[in-house]
Amino acid sequence: MFENLSDRLERSFKILKGEGKITEINVAETLKDVRRALLDADVNYKVAKTFTDTVKKKAMGMNVLTAVKPGQLMVKIVHDELTELMGGKAVGLKLEGRPAIILMSGLQGSGKTTFSGKLANMLKAKQRKNPLLVACDVYRPAAIEQLRVVGQTVGVPVYSEPDSKNVLDIAAHAISEAKAKGHDVVIIDTAGRLAVDEQMMDEIEALKNSVRPDETLFVVDSMTGQDAVNTAKEFNDRLDFDGVVLTKLDGDTRGGAALSIRTVVTKPIKFVGTGEKMEAVDVFHPERMADRILGMGDIVSLVERAQEQFDEKQAKELEKKIRRNQFDFNDFMNQIQQIKKMGNIKDLAAMIPGVGKAIKDVDIDDNAFKGIEAIINSMTPKERIHPEIINQSRRMRIAKGSGTNIQDVNRLLKQFDQTRKMMKMVAGTSNSKMMQMANAMKNMKGGMPGMPKM
Incomplete structure (x- = not known):
């Protein structure tokens, strides 16, 4: 969402790149481009003009710290004004009636x-x-x-x-x-x-x-x-x-x-x-x-979506299985289903700071897991629990049953084996610690600290 506007605003801020300080001339040039970007995004003309006038007034009234570049300061001001423009804070429903x-x-x-x-x-x-x-x-x-x-x-x-x-x-x-x-x-x-x-x-x-x-x-x-x-x-x-x-x-x-x-x-x-x-x-x-x-990005929303799918009891059971090196394809399938419930894969990836721009032109299909699911569904219950028994003849049967080829099956088995080893290595990090980290990220104002590089 907002890809066109994001690109235009990024180009606008580059006008200040290399500038040592904010002046009325370089601010005017930057905000002229910002106003064009807003109008191209079909923003109401009066709203766009009032917005850029407010940003200019605030920018000219601020001293640029030595450690902060003018472009970074402009991003901060525009960010704050965009927030105010859209309402400042979330407003929930008032459900007081019975019903x-x-x-x-x-x-x-x-x-x-x-x-x-x-x-x-x-x-x-x-x-x-x-x-x-x-x-x-x-x-x-x-x-x-x-x-x-x-x-x-x-x-x-x-x-x-x-x-x-x-x-x-x-x-x-x-x-x-x-x-x-x-x-x-x-x-x-x-x-x-x-x-x-x-x-x-x-x-x-x-x-x-x-x-x-x-x-x-x-x-x-x-x-x-x-x-x-x-x-x-x-x-x-x-x-x-x-x-x-x-x-x-x-x-x-x-x-x-x-x-x-x-x-x-x-x-x-x-x-x-x-x-x-x-x-x-x-x-x-x-x-x-x-x-x-x-x-x-939007790391706060990403963490919230993950927490909605998080089941503490299941997570503890999963942690025990990982410690015993018993993580199997049934567990793997459950993890895939939880990720899918979180929403559109490309939208989720774009919530990670810096990733949205990198994958802008990459087509990530919502059915990205379809092939993996087909392969796992073609395994017998015993094969899912004990993937080590899947020999060459079983692989050929799984490939045929899933409508994939033997290379796809081999690749998944190899990746699964590597994943299982890696998960066992990090099993020392308890689930409670991981949740503490998630909550810490959730409470960060503005998501991740720092500004994007200009």
Whole structure:
């Protein structure tokens, strides 16, 4: 995400490379290029101008320390201002009602139904909530069925009335159902609508007044850039929503919506969709997003995703097996599954400082583990536990069964053997120590210390 903007900003900062100090002339030249980069990223013109004016004012008022280069200082100032531009800090949901009610709004095709499922999944997994999804899109064909499929995928029940067109009644009945069955969160999925469609806007306004939600969220496709910002403003004028959800952020190479919407609408971005999987949704952290835009990675989010998949009991059992040199292909497969649950492989790699730029033009398929999984699945249970028994004839059978060749099987076995030896060597580092290291990284402000080289 934001690849184009990141490249342009990096080139802008290079104007200050080699300069001994910050002057009005070299700052003006740098920020002129920064403003162009923001406009090319489809950032609102007034937002871009105010942003660069603020950066210039702060840059001219700061003394450059001997140990800090002007380019590095400019990165620091731009980073801080980008963070403020996007809201300063993460803003969570206010779920105070019993049940708490969340109302979705937005254009058709923005991803409301999918996000409703993702949010239900997140609340269920991370906050131990018991959500109920409500199908209030009574206009789009198969909308109710789509929400049912989404609900089944995440294991959350869906309330619907296929024969009714009255969304106020459907919502009221759903809330009564939630109270009766102990659901503490009700997520209402509504039909997509245009801000110029008075009848549809009147309907969702009436729905909001009827159910009095704890949270009204506006869901918008981030890839529509400035149009997303304009639409958000029109909806906010009618609904006065509580927060914005940016979907498809993983495909947004520009970033105009993320950088403009907070200033124009004066409502926080609360969540971002980062992929098609039901787990691919993140709380929006302005500081971490600024890190990513400036090529600093996002080690904090990476550690958090790893911790979500971390099972302390399993880890202790795994540590014992490694110490005894009993790590096998079943364990290896479990590790692969945990990595896959963390999200898009290229996106995960880009969270490591310095790696994002290095792999920018590298195509990393989400099915990168497919061949390995096929080979392991073609092994017998005994072969997975005792890989040392896999002789030449077994290798040929495994290759044939997995649709790979003998070289692929040999390569995996060799790499597995090397991995097992390495893991045994580092087994002295206890799991608790590794978690302490992860938490230390998590608590580092701005992720990793230091600035990128200019």
